[in-house]
Amino acid sequence: VSINVSIKEFRRVSPQPWISFRPHVRVVSCLSLMMLVALASGCVEPFDGTTSATDSDTLSESGDSIATSSGVMTSTTTTTPSESTSSSDGSETGGGSDSSTxxxxxxxxxxxxxxxxxxxxxxxxxxxxSCTLACAAASCGDGLVETGVEFCDDGTMNGKYSFCNTDCTALGPHCGDGEQQSGQGEECDASITEGCLENCTYARSCQDIKDDGVNFDGEYPLHLGDPLEVVAVYCDLETDPVRGFTFLKVHLEDENDNPLSASATQAESFCANYTMHLLVTRDITHLGASFRAAAEVDFDPVGGGSDTKRKEYLTILGVQPKTPGESCVGDAFNSANCPEWEARNGGPFFVTSVGSPGQPATSNCPGCSPYFIWNDDGSLSSMEVFSNGGKGATSEYFMCDLGEY
Structure with a gap:
């Protein structure tokens, strides 16, 4: 039976004053003779005459035995868990198997x-x-471009249209590679000199070309109509900082080079073959660009003729009476000063800021149209409205445009 033996009890068993155990040591009773053996082996220390109620020892597994007052010898082996103590710096040391590191x-x-x-x-x-910030070896497909090794890397998008190719050495199929990808919506894949815009669609107006960043006057191919047909036109891309103006010259001759004339209505129908309209000059800037295209710029007409530069290309325009009868006689001929007239395809028109005496005529009729005569400096010399049986004025020269303003 395990008991706690106090100092007083031990003295009663073994009265030697020089023998002492620390207080409250858990021990097991044993024979007095065995106690002497314990003393000899150093398990106890001499009694110094004092005791402390706070001192204690922890016994690890042992075979210690003592004799109790009962004279019964009891022997056992006990194991007491070791305890942690505090070091001078406040950290726990010793004790169990758990590590604090x-x-x-x-x-x-x-x-x-x-x-x-x-x-x-x-x-x-x-x-x-070659080694990324995540400690992964650089590779094609990781979405990171390795300098000097990869041209591009779009990760999981590699190999798809308009992204990097599958080995990261160049762009994959894309607009601008010179090969038309119809399945990706490309109408073309060429230069603007072939009428192909940077987004791989066809230019359908000089405004398209202007918007594509081209700012040089000249002849350009447009794709017009349904189905599309290539039409060579003259583009004025320099006169206006924002607008691009489209011009197509028409000189009508038969196969024997005999001149043919068309009224404004007939000219409108002819221009419609190119998905265009009979020219309407929209404002003073557009009028100036139109006169230069007609009289100063050398580009070939359609319609069988060959005259390239003539101010007569502006003799008929796409304007007509909006209100039959007397209208704005002697006033400047433009949509602001002469609201009784209109552009055939809608929008404003501008011919002059100076009125012509007696014009427009006092009895304007449906289908009537003016015939214009121009000075060499591009100003209007005179105008006269013709009925011509409802056909209006006629000319072998005229120009078509796309209604840009």
Missing amino acids: EPVVEECGNGKLDEGEECDEGDANADDG
């Missing part, structure tokens, strides 16, 4: 190849290098 966390970028890392070049790690 934190595990070392290996970090990407320390220059050592740790578990789970493909590479680690320390400070040289970079997302454009």
